[in-house]
Amino acid sequence: MIDLGISKLALIGAVALVVIGPEKLPRVARTVGALLGKAQRYVADVKAEVNRSMDLEELRKMKDSVESAARDVETTVSSGANDFEKSWSEATSGLDGAPSSGYDDSLGRLGVDLYPSYKHPRKNWRIKQKAMPQWYKARVGVRTRTQSGAARVARFRPRSTSVFR
Structure with missing residues (x-):
């Protein structure tokens, strides 16, 4: 970038004072300052946009890698599930409906629930439990009793006691 020291800035200011004149110099300095500020903001916006696009590209790459890993896991799990189903069907194919391992199916046929449904331990919440x-x-x-706002103000208003009566 341009290397401007104090001496160079003083020389530029003296030349500008001679060329522009002392009446117009403050207005020109303000205009130049405003233009430099706009230029700096524009450069900062461009840098931020470039950084955002780079971050977005990195996020896209990361998303693609995560999606591919998820697909790999899904295929592995589905193939494992298929293998499990095949082995389960092979293991249970020879049983032909005979009860084993102490499970008595006659209770299920009699209408007795082997696994009862969940019942919440509390009583009916609509009924008042206690007073x-x-x-x-x-x-x-x-x-215990409701009052309007005006009645409450009137009730709690300090009593005026006049000493001079």
Whole structure:
């Protein structure tokens, strides 16, 4: 980049003062500063766009590698599942419906559930489980009656006591 020292900037300022004149020099300096600022912002935007595109390309490469790894895992799992199904069918093909290993199928035929369905341990949540006593509500300060906002303000408004009456 251009190497501008203090001496070179002073020389440029003196020449600009002579050529442009002292009346127009501040306006020209502001314009040049604004143009330099715009140029710097433009260069920064271009750099950011290039960095974004490079990051996007890296992310695309990473996405492709992850997708290919996922496809490999999927094919491995599906081939393993097929092998398991074949071996399972071969192992159970000779059983011809006879119960083994202590499992008694007669309970299932009688209508008894071998595996009962899940029932939540709590009672019906719509039914009130317990009541809070009135003395506890009074001690803790739970409101038992509703009041409008205006009634509440009127109730808790400090009483005006006039000393001068």
